[in-house]
Amino acid sequence: MTGGEVFLEVSDLELHRGGARVLSIPSFSLREREVLSLIGPNGAGKSTLLLALARLLPATRGSFRCRGEEIVSDSAVFSYRRRLGMVFQEPLLFDGTVFGNVASGLKIRGMAQTEIRERVMTTLELFGMTQLAERSARKLSGGEAQRTSLARAFAIRPEVIFLDEPFVALDPPTRQTLMDDLERILRETGTAAVLATHDQLEALRLSSRMVVMNRGEMVQSGPPEEVISRPVNEFVASFVGMENVLTGTVISSGGGVVRLTLGERQVEIAGSADPGETALFCIRPENVTIDIVDPSGETSARNVFAAGIRRVIPNGMFHKIHLDCGFPLVAYLTGQSIANLNLAEGKGVYASFKATAVHLIRSARRDGGKY
Structure with missing residues (x-):
């Protein structure tokens, strides 16, 4: 799922924590409709990069451009964030109903009640959740809670959705079903996505480009089949299952x-x-x-x-x-x-x-x- 113009361009990105450099990314880009996976072992910097790209972690240095326009001022950062959706490992749901959670981002944007209801029900239908609209978010299973979190992110119709290990806490059947639905919805909506995962099967299934990370750096980037079959060094070879x-x-x-x-x-x-x-x-x-x-x-x-x-x-x-x-x-x-x-x-x-x-x-x- 690739195509269209470049949505996000980042150059000379560095991020330090406690005096130590945790990210060093010379360049990064994401196109419209592209689904990109960040893979690597725990501690490789995947989640940190995801949060930096979403401008939720302040970078020590770096240039960010959205559709060619530099993101510098507070208002530009705010405008950029409104174009994004974000889903974390653990569903972060509010008290109240599933409907209320999915509607929360739309209410913040000041949409009319009739438009909110139509948008929420359309999104719930997309995720096969209309029957759960009035259920309390506190009474959802793990899979239902993550579906609600995904539906809330898609309800605002983001141009890009950032996904931080969204399936890691789910049992295998639930993970497979939700992955099937996410793949379909990304294709139908044309939403670009950046997925952080340590599971190469998830990356192979969902993404059109794979980026292997280690120690805060991008080690290899390319189509999944190329990365899997033609690793650039021993680290990548071992991580992508090249056992020999x-x-x-x-x-x-x-x-x-x-x-x-x-x-x-x-x-x-x-x-x-x-x-x-x-x-x-x-x-x-x-x-x-x-x-x-x-x-x-x-x-x-x-x-x-x-x-x-x-x-x-x-x-x-x-x-x-x-x-x-x-x-x-x-x-x-x-x-x-x-x-x-x-x-x-x-x-x-x-x-x-x-x-x-x-x-x-x-x-x-x-x-x-x-x-």
């Missing part, structure tokens, strides 16, 4: 293929590098294939290794298979595939992966990647 992050030495490079040594094994990777260079190479577990007979003559994969199964760990809808190929390797398989192949710890198998399925992180990029 290995170090090898380049022995040759040419024709778009790099050959590395890893112990006594050699791995072929699509790309280019300098002979003698030490580089990281990353393989997503879902790109590793396991066979019980040698597939060398029948597969297009350039990397085939005899391996032993060291551990089989159930992990939700799939199992995590830890392999010893002369180097450690992790693969994902469904329970049905494990049963069909009669796999078990200690069994010998063959592991394979394509040269194009491997992402190479050259030594020059390993400590960089700031965006």
